[in-house]
Amino acid sequence: MKLHVSVKFNAIAYIGETLAMSEVPSEAHVLAWTRLMKAGRLVLTAVEADLKAAGLPPLGWYDVLLELRRAQRPVRPVDIEASLLLAQHNVSRLLDRLVVAGLVERLPCDTDRRGQLIALSEDGSALLQRMWPVYRAAIQRHVGAKLSEADAQQAAAILDRLI
Amino acid sequence: MKLHVSVKFNAIAYIGETLAMSEVPSEAHVLAWTRLMKAGRLVLTAVEADLKAAGLPPLGWYDVLLELRRAQRPVRPVDIEASLLLAQHNVSRLLDRLVVAGLVERLPCDTDRRGQLIALSEDGSALLQRMWPVYRAAIQRHVGAKLSEADAQQAAAILDRLI
DNA sequence: GAAGATTGACCAATCAATCTTT
DNA sequence: AAAGATTGATTGGTCAATCTTC
Numbered sequence: 001m002k003l004h005v006s007v008k009f010n011a012i013a014y015i016g017e018t019l020a021m022s023e024v025p026s027e028a029h030v031l032a033w034t035r036l037m038k039a040g041r042l043v044l045t046a047v048e049a050d051l052k053a054a055g056l057p058p059l060g061w062y063d064v065l066l067e068l069r070r071a072q073r074p075v076r077p078v079d080i081e082a083s084l085l086l087a088q089h090n091v092s093r094l095l096d097r098l099v100v101a102g103l104v105e106r107l108p109c110d111t112d113r114r115g116q117l118i119a120l121s122e123d124g125s126a127l128l129q130r131m132w133p134v135y136r137a138a139i140q141r142h143v144g145a146k147l148s149e150a151d152a153q154q155a156a157a158i159l160d161r162l163i
Numbered sequence: 164m165k166l167h168v169s170v171k172f173n174a175i176a177y178i179g180e181t182l183a184m185s186e187v188p189s190e191a192h193v194l195a196w197t198r199l200m201k202a203g204r205l206v207l208t209a210v211e212a213d214l215k216a217a218g219l220p221p222l223g224w225y226d227v228l229l230e231l232r233r234a235q236r237p238v239r240p241v242d243i244e245a246s247l248l249l250a251q252h253n254v255s256r257l258l259d260r261l262v263v264a265g266l267v268e269r270l271p272c273d274t275d276r277r278g279q280l281i282a283l284s285e286d287g288s289a290l291l292q293r294m295w296p297v298y299r300a301a302i303q304r305h306v307g308a309k310l311s312e313a314d315a316q317q318a319a320a321i322l323d324r325l326i
Numbered sequence: 327g328a329a330g331a332t333t334g335a336c337c338a339a340t341c342a343a344t345c346t347t348t
Numbered sequence: 349a350a351a352g353a354t355t356g357a358t359t360g361g362t363c364a365a366t367c368t369t370c
Contacts, residue, residue: 023300023303024299024300024303024307025299025302025303025306025307026307026312026315028312028315028316028319029302029303029306029307029310029312029315030299030302031315031319032306032310032314032315032316032318032319032322033206033302033306035318035319035322035323035326036199036202036203036206036306036318036322037203037207038248038322038326039199039322039323039325039326040199040200040203041248042248042325042326043196043199043325044200045248085201085204085205085208136187136188136193137186137187139188139192139193139196140186140187140188140192142325143188143192143195143196143199143325144187144188144189144192146324146325147192147195147321147324147325149189149191149192151195151321151324152189152191152192152194152195153191153195154317154321155195155198155199155318155321155322156191156194156195156198158310158314158317158318158321159195159198159199159201159202159318160198160202161309161310161314162202162205162206162305162306162309162310163198163201163202163205
C-alpha cells in the first residue's frame with residue numbers, strides 16, 4: 001500500500017517534471033541568459049566609452065557605415081534594418097544624423113519609388129577607417145584579453161545558435 | 164642570398180605579428196564580439212516583447228524588484244547600481260518610476276544620511292510573482308529551446324570571464 | 327575633497343499615425 | 349491591403365551641474 005502510493009506519487013512527479021521541462025528553462029539556461037545580458041552590457045559600455053574617449057561617434061554609426069562599405073554600393077534602408085536588427089523608424093532617424101554629419105547621402109531608388117538608396121560618402125569612408133583602429137583595440141582590450149582563442153570560437157558558435 | 168632575405172623578412176613579419184597579437188583581436192575574438200552583440204540584442208528584444216505582450220513592465224523593473232527580494236531587506240541605491248551595472252542617475256530615475264507605480268518605497272537611511280533605503284512593497288512583491296512565469300517562459304522560448312544543456316553551461320562559463 | 331543621490335537640459339528610442347508606392 | 353519610409357508626441361537615457369553628508 002505504501003509502495004503503491006509511492007509509485008503513484010513518483011509517476012505524477014515525473015509527469016509534472018517532464019511537462020515542466022519543455023516549458024521552463026533549466027538553471028543553466030537561466031544562468032546563460034543572465035550572463036549574456038550582463039556581459040553584453042558591460043562590454044558594450046566599455047567599448048562605447050573607448051570610442052567616446054577617442055572623440056569618435058557611437059557604435060551604431062560604425063555599424064551602418066561598415067554595412068555600406070561591405071556592400072560596395074548604395075543600400076536600401078530596409079536592408080540595413082534587417083542586418084543590424086533595428087526598427088524601421090530607428091534606422092530612419094539614425095540615417096538623418098549620418099546625413100547631417102555628411103557621412104552618407106540619400107539617393108532616389110529607381111526600381112522602387114517608395115524607397116531610397118543610402119550611399120557612403122568620402123567622409124563616411126574616412127571616418128570608418130579612423131574608427132576601426134580604436135574599435136579594434138577596444139575589442140581586444142575588453143574581449144580578446146579575457147578569452148582564449150578556443151573560448152572565443154566556442155562562444156561564437158554557441159551564440160550563433162541564438163541568432 | 165635569397166634565403167637570407169627570406170629569413171629576414173620572416174623575422175620581421177613574425178615580430179610584427181607578435182606585437183599585433185597583443186594589440187589587435189583575432190578573427191575569432193571579433194566574431195565572438197559581434198555575435199555577443201547580435202544575440203544579446205535579438206534575445207533581449209524578444210523577451211521584452213513577450214513581457215509587453217503580457218501587459219507587464221520592462222525587464223529593468225523586474226531586475227530591481229528581484230534584487231530587493233533577494234536581499235530580504237531594504238537596499239541602498241548604490242548597491243543596485245553595482246549589481247545591475249547601471250549608472251547612478253539612471254537608477255535614480257528608474258526608482259522614481261517604481262515609486263510612482265507603488266512598487267517600492269524610499270526610506271531614510273540612519274547610518275548614512277546622504278543615502279536612502281529602497282524597500283519592496285506588497286504590490287512590488289506581487290508583481291514580481293506575476294512576472295516570473297512570463298519571464299521564465301520567454302527565457303525558455305528564446306534561449307532554452309535553442310541551446311543544449313551543455314551549450315548553456317559552456318556559454319555561462321565563457322561569458323562569465325567577460326564580467 | 328569625495329561619495330550618495332537628484333535635477334535640468336538635451337539626445338535618442340519608442341508608439342502611433344501618416345504618406346507614398348506597390 | 350501591404351511594404352518602405354517618415355513624422356509628432358511621449359518616454360527613457362545621458363551629460364553636466366548641483367546638493368548634502370561623509
